[in-house]
Amino acid sequence: MTRSTKVSGLLGDTTARDYSRKLSQFNAFAEPELRQAIASLGLKPGMRVLDAGCGTGDALAWLRAEVGDDGTVMGVDLAAAHVATAHAVAGADALVMQGNVLAPPIASRSLDLVWSVNTVNHLRYPTAGVEMLAGLLRPGGRIALGQSSLLPDMYFAWDARLERVANEAVREYYRDRYQVSERDLAAMRSIVGLLQQSGLKDVSVRTWMIERVPPLRDTDEQYLLDTIFRNTWGERLRPYLSAADFDELARLCDPADELYALRRPDFHFLQSFTLAVATV
Secondary structure (H helix, E strand, O other), rough: OOOOOOOOOOOOOOOOOHHHHHHHHHHHHHHHHHHHHHHHHOOOOOOEEEEEEOOOOOOHHHHHHHHHOOOOEEEOOOHHHHHHHHHHHHHOOOOOOOOOOOOOOOOOOOEEEEEEEOOOOOOOOOHHHHHHHHHOEEEEEEEEEEEEEEOOOOOOOOOHHHHHHHHHHHHHHHHHHHOOOOOHHHHHHHHHHHHHOOEEEEEEEEEEEEEEEOOHHHHHHHHHHHHHHHHHHHHHHHOOOOHHHHHHHHHHOOOOOOOOOOOOOOOOOOEEEEEEEEOO
């Protein structure tokens, strides 16, 4: 039977959509900070954990290390390609399921933690998503919502103006591509509010800074070059920038150009990662 590819997400997610390379690159890039965030949760051996919107499954092993062999770690993701990659990363016997986080194939009140990173901002009705996920938790269980880039990222410390117009061009591109408003795109900042609105308790929040300076690790350069410079910016931004600004941005993003940003000794990258945690 053919699976439906009906759009169920604010940003165009379907069962057939595949951005596994982007997800894998981000996880490799941000692994140190993501693992610090997981460690801050104080998970115990034997706990049952769900990664909701698990993507390529990299976090499953990090969560498994916290709950031990007596614990259970599961993943669910909408996209078939992401689930296939997660099985390849976490092992063929990993508990990874294809499904919508708004209707996960998991019994209610059966989990100790739901971990969900960069996922609720893809939902058209994020409060409903949080409430659904909270319903999977045992009394005293917790939901941990992670979101990157609540603060503006810094790429060109030496040219704040070009950085600003590039980021504004990205937002304009997304508004046009997905027919969403500026308010829709900014809703990702409200993860604390989502937990409060869902009637959860003991809401806490902590932010880590993902900071990189030369010399960059291979995984850092690969993420910044492929995911940001080429696939978030690139040719798609030409209509949203002046000719001079686009040409300058293109040179900074081109490894063959003498102005390539990632070779500059003063390159300094900052990105925030925020984790909001609440109890049912």
